[in-house]
Amino acid sequence: MFTGFTRSKHLPRYAGVFPNISRCNHSCGPNASARFDEETMAMRLFSRRPIAPGEQITLSYVVGTMSCARRQEELKTKYLFTCECDYCKPTKPSRPSRPLKHLYWNIVHQPTNNKFDLQAEIFASDIRRSQLAFRLEHAETLWVEWLSPSSKQSDKDLIQFHEDALVVIAQEGLHLMRITHVAYLAHACAALEDNGGFRRWGNMLISLSEWTEGHEGGEQKKTWQDWVRDPMASPAWGLRVQAKKAKAKPQGIARA
Ligand SMILES: [Zn+2]
Numbered sequence: 154m155f156t157g158f159t160r161s162k163h164l165p166r167y168a169g170v171f172p173n174i175s176r177c178n179h180s181c182g183p184n185a186s187a188r189f190d191e192e193t194m195a196m197r198l199f200s201r202r203p204i205a206p207g208e209q210i211t212l213s214y215v216v217g218t219m220s221c222a223r224r225q226e227e228l229k230t231k232y233l234f235t236c237e238c239d240y241c242k243p244t245k246p247s248r249p250s251r252p253l254k255h256l257y258w259n260i261v262h263q264p265t266n267n268k269f270d271l272q273a274e275i276f277a278s279d280i281r282r283s284q285l286a287f288r289l290e291h292a293e294t295l296w297v298e299w300l301s302p303s304s305k306q307s308d309k310d311l312i313q314f315h316e317d318a319l320v321v322i323a324q325e326g327l328h329l330m331r332i333t334h335v336a337y338l339a340h341a342c343a344a345l346e347d348n349g350g351f352r353r354w355g356n357m358l359i360s361l362s363e364w365t366e367g368h369e370g371g372e373q374k375k376t377w378q379d380w381v382r383d384p385m386a387s388p389a390w391g392l393r394v395q396a397k398k399a400k401a402k403p404q405g406i407a408r409a
Contacts, residue, residue: 182238217282
């Protein structure tokens, strides 16, 4: 049984039983996610990556960035089963799709031996997942620092931070977490006045987002579509270019 609780501007609290979505099994790297749409009062199921014909549709019943031990504990307590998904019981070493370049992610990456060791694999996965949660919170600090004239980060640093996050997210099967990093990448391109980059990431964001069907979701989607048509209208347009100009200006210190 799958029960959804959420808060709404229309109702203080409500709950529902969704017989179709209830049939989705759990995975710690799910290929779908469900979201309650307050405007249509319906639970909606979204694919998070391409799903092959005949492939089982899975959801995560727990917070994916928790450690394997904590996920198992919660699944056992609330749902009375032991998870044997590919992320809890890997059968081969996990590798990122490409080498990680940003310092933060490079440090986190724990290469495991070629000789398969289950505990070492789970330990490395736990670290990646906890860092995905931590770095997501850290992303705003990096963004604000990057836009200040005294920023220590290069443009490449900021972009690599988010691009590497997408690699780690894919490695852990937590595709739902992509949206925030894709949005930062789009805004970073806008801040650099990079039309093509903004359109590429903006279009990806539009395709990934779980826009609600009613008025509010339609407005959000339309806003992004307008920005993709006219990147100069996006709120971050030119911010980094201006910060660099401010840094380049002489300080105007009076000399005796
Ligand atoms: Zn699992």
